[in-house]
Amino acid sequence: MVTLVPLAGCAGQAPSALDPAGAGAQRVEGLWWLLFWISVVVFVEVMALLAWALIFRRGGRTRVRHSQPLRFVTIAGAGLPLVILVAVYGVSLRDLAALGTDPGRDAPTVEVTGHQWWWEVRYEGVAGATANEIHIPVGERVRVRLRTADVLHSFWVPQLMPKTDLIAGETRETWLHADRAGQYRGQCAEYCGLQHAHMALMVIAVPRPEFDARLARLAAPARAPSTDAERRGQQAFVQGTCAACHTVRGTGAQGRVGPDLSDVGSRWSIGAGAVPNDAGHLGGWIANPQTVKPGNQMPPQPVDAARLPDLIAYLRSLG
Ligand code: CUA
Secondary structure, eight states, rough: OTHHHHEEEEEOOOOOSOOOOOOHHHHHHHHHHHHHHHHHHHHHHHHHHHHHHHHHGGOOOOOOOOOOHHHIIIIIIIHHHHHHHHHHHHHHHHHHHTTTTTOOOOOOOOOEEEEEEEEEETTOOOOEEEESSEEEEEEEEEEEEEEEEOOEEEEEEETTEEEEOOOOOEEEEEOOOOOSOOEEEEOSSSSSTGGGGOOEEEEEEHHHHHOOOOOOOOOOOOOOOOOOHHHHHHHHHHSSHHHOBBBOTTSBBBBBBOOTTTTTTGGEEETTTTTSSSSHHHHHHHHHHHHHHHOOOOOOOOOOOOTTHHHHHHHOOOO
């Protein structure tokens, strides 16, 4: 218990399912502690019996005479485990049913598609897309519809909900609920190739008006460039190779292979948790994404060195 308390406090970069911030994760935490304490009691009991047997049977002489050994073995060895397992099974079924309930017809729906190795995020009824970031309104259940574009992935936000696998050809549903505002890191929890570890996401729980404003921004064109450098950057982006794979809403760049970059400047990271989102890492990523996140789908870019600062300025302005 003493050693587990510090672990439970490791939020943020290393979120713990033992530090729940929403209804789904609270169910999981309850089950975890139930199994933990049952295990402790059973372990202590078995060790006590073992000690008792070793002490009283030393020397090969049996000093203990159990009046009814068969009854003892039946009750302690079969009956008690059966009762415990049936009880735990019952609690698990109750929690599974609670986790599987529909979040309600009016719940906002976010559509998440797993890619090697990033998360495409769209909201039902909203045209725009974003990546590796899911905004949800605090205190409300949000339906999450999960698909994969390639291999198996697993969507997991330890502080909010249990793992849900993304299976090719299927649409899975779960829900997110956060009872306080904040950022909750999620992670792909199914090995999906070289950069499985760099397939993180951030769930950002905000008050309802902020959530509505966020959806409105996703529906609108991206911010227009306001300086000369940003304008040159936009031109380089739209006319260069970037536009073949990426979208920036309201421009000629409408590629669908890579993440939509219309709000890339405000995102929490570059490369789904690979590196921080700042000008230096962005420049490094554009020049050669393979050094930052080897194996990802974006090839090194033949960017004119003189244009790189403009491209960085433009992308940093999108947010
Ligand atoms: Cu996607 Cu692991």
